[in-house]
Amino acid sequence: MTGLRHRSQPAxxxxxxxxxxxxxxxxxxxxxxxxxxxxxxxxxxRARKEADAAMAQAQAAGVANPGVGAPASNEPLADLGVAPSVDDAAVSVPLPNAPAATNAVGRVPDLEPDPQLEAQKSMR
Structure with a gap:
């Protein structure tokens, strides 16, 4: 019996x-x-306190919007220098030979077959 007690104690x-x-x-x-x-x-x-102190210092120096640079353009590729920038004036000028948005029937011309292609097919 003492052996059983001894085994249960370590457990x-x-x-x-x-x-x-x-x-x-x-x-x-x-x-x-x-x-x-x-x-x-x-x-x-601490970061918030430093930002507030920097904002107060910038306003004391006469900066209107501290931390805000030039207005962000909507052309990320032009900002990176990969593609040329598109001017707003160039976008607003319509092309002289551009077709009207819809014809008299109300269909978009791009969705209709080109009559010149139909004439070329009939000539063959």
């Missing part, structure tokens, strides 16, 4: 040791997460 001791280890790991993880959240809060608070 309960191991269970307590395992529970204590798990509790320690869990509390360490919670403490680490708490420290990370506090550190992130401090960093963002």
């Amino acid at each position: 309960s001791h191991d269970t307590r040791k395992e529970a204590r280890r798990r509790l320690l790991v869990g509390l360490s993880g919670l403490t680490a997460m708490l420290l990370l959240v506090v550190l992130a809060g401090l960093v963002t608070d």
